[in-house]
Amino acid sequence: xxxxxxxxxxxxxxxxxxxxxxxxxxxxxxxxxxxxxxxxxxxxxxxxxxxxxxxxxxxxxxxxxxxxxxxxxxxxxxxxxxxxxxxxxxxxxxxxxxxxxxxxxxxxxxxxxxxxxxxxxxxxxxxxxxxxxxxxxxxxxxxxxxxxxxxxxxxxxxxxxxxxxxxxxxxxxxxxxxxxxxxxxxxxxxxxxxxxxxxxxxxxxxxxxxxxxxxxxxxxxxxxxxxxxxxxxxxxxxxxxxxxxxxxxxxxxxxxxxxxxxxxxxxxxxxxxxxxxxxxxxxxxxxxx
Amino acid sequence: xxxxxxxxxxxxxxxxxxxxxxxxxxxxxxxxxxxxxxxxxxxxxxxxxxxxxxxxxxxxxxxxxxxxxxxxxxxxxxxxxxxxxxxxxxxxxxxxxxxxxxxxxxxxxxxxxxxxxxxxxxxxxxxxxxxxxxxxxxxxxxxxxxxxxxxxxxxxxxxxxxxxxxxxx
Numbered sequence: 487x488x489x490x491x492x493x494x495x496x497x498x499x500x501x502x503x504x505x506x507x508x509x510x511x512x513x514x515x516x517x518x519x520x521x522x523x524x525x526x527x528x529x530x531x532x533x534x535x536x537x538x539x540x541x542x543x544x545x546x547x548x549x550x551x552x553x554x555x556x557x558x559x560x561x562x563x564x565x566x567x568x569x570x571x572x573x574x575x576x577x578x579x580x581x582x583x584x585x586x587x588x589x590x591x592x593x594x595x596x597x598x599x600x601x602x603x604x605x606x607x608x609x610x611x612x613x614x615x616x617x618x619x620x621x622x623x624x625x626x627x628x629x630x631x632x633x634x635x636x637x638x639x640x641x642x643x644x645x646x647x648x649x650x651x652x653x654x655x656x657x658x659x660x661x662x663x664x665x666x667x668x669x670x671x672x673x674x675x676x677x678x679x680x681x682x683x684x685x686x687x688x689x690x691x692x693x694x695x696x697x698x699x700x701x702x703x704x705x706x707x708x709x710x711x712x713x714x715x716x717x718x719x720x721x722x723x724x725x726x727x728x729x730x731x732x733x734x735x736x737x738x739x740x741x742x743x744x745x746x747x748x749x750x751x752x753x754x755x756x757x758x759x760x761x762x763x764x765x766x767x768x769x770x771x772x773x774x775x
Numbered sequence: 776x777x778x779x780x781x782x783x784x785x786x787x788x789x790x791x792x793x794x795x796x797x798x799x800x801x802x803x804x805x806x807x808x809x810x811x812x813x814x815x816x817x818x819x820x821x822x823x824x825x826x827x828x829x830x831x832x833x834x835x836x837x838x839x840x841x842x843x844x845x846x847x848x849x850x851x852x853x854x855x856x857x858x859x860x861x862x863x864x865x866x867x868x869x870x871x872x873x874x875x876x877x878x879x880x881x882x883x884x885x886x887x888x889x890x891x892x893x894x895x896x897x898x899x900x901x902x903x904x905x906x907x908x909x910x911x912x913x914x915x916x917x918x919x920x921x922x923x924x925x926x927x928x929x930x931x932x933x934x935x936x937x938x939x940x941x942x943x944x
Contacts, residue, residue: 488797488798491797493796494839496841585907587903588819588825588907591833
């Protein structure tokens with residue numbers, strides 16, 4: 487494995503990393519934690535570019551947004567006070583689900599996105615938080631919505647760009663904005679069979695003012711359930727609406743059957759986990775169902 | 776074959792190795808004789824290859840050796856102090872938490888990292904710290920008991936040392 491690798495680079499900044507990537511003629515591979523790149527074991531790689539020294543390990547608050555450098559590890563997200571203060575600590579809680587402690591000390595947020603897995607655990611909470619990614623290429627930096635990036639993450643579209651950071655805008659404020667993440671896996675450290683993140687804001691009468699539902703491992707990329715979100719808005723979240731939303735979500739997803747679960751089972755679990763997520767959100771919002 | 780230099784510290788010893796740029800840390804450590812670092816699944820599932828990197832447990836099968844440049848590594852070979860076992864290792868023996876031993880080195884290292892960070896962990900925290908280590912012999916009850924026992928032993932020793940210090944004063 488990796489027998490053809492001729493050089494291992496440790497660029498000290500992103501400009502240098504980008505230059506190396508572009509001069510690699512498609513045979514250079516960016517690596518950070520290694521937890522995906524190594525396991526994938528692509529034999530054609532001739533140059534490895536380790537970006538963990540390129541100054542991308544940071545968590546900052548910039549104006550009203552949270553900015554997370556691409557090489558920030560899951561372990562760092564778990565422990566960051568700034569991340570604890572964002573959306574009730576949602577991202578810290580989800581980071582704890584990303585594999586064993588051994589893996590979480592290596593795996594990075596940027597890697598979790600760039601790998602483009604439909605099951606990437608950090609993707610659904612970030613979609614719920616309307617996150618964007620900042621990409622750097624020869625033309626400069628540009629920001630694009632995470633959903634748009636994920637749709638192309640497994641294509642060649644970004645092969646000459648570097649994912650620099652993830653930007654999370656300030657979530658809707660006020661009382662009653664609550665968050666949940668639900669994951670079903672074979673074991674506590676396994677990849678998701680299905681994962682669901684939800685964000686919910688209720689008005690003073692308990693009606694849904696703002697809703698986000700995102701699902702992972704049930705479509706080619708992590709996805710928002712836009713139909714279900716719309717259907718909820720302006721309505722009181724009661725048992726009947728929960729059942730309706732569960733059914734709507736199951737219609738919106740397009741899961742596949744694989745070694746871990748059948749498509750039918752995944753679809754059923756989408757309904758169950760979405761209901762649990764919304765129930766958790768509304769329980770914390772102290773409105774009775 | 777292209778080679779490169781790697782400078783790192785393993786078990787307190789400053790070293791200088793020649794490696795291939797695509798080699799994994801697990802392979803290099805074993806080539807250099809650190810056979811306590813076990814080759815298991817080679818994809819970050821089993822934890823047999825665990826080491827401490829700057830005090831934090833990681834899977835050495837998931838890391839390129841070149842990424843260890845300038846870093847501090849602790850393998851299971853470096854846990855005992857000369858001939859004297861670490862209290863964690865003694866606790867594993869006392870509790871019969873070792874059978875074939877393949878997973879043990881990694882478990883001891885993850886437990887050590889946990890106790891260095893939290894002197895009084897809950898059972899849940901111990902279980903979470905060991906969650907990346909698969910055992911096919913004894914199961915997990917005994918290792919969990921061993922880590923909890925080692926934690927309270929460490930704490931008692933620290934208390935005795937504190938009392939002794941106060942008496943001396």
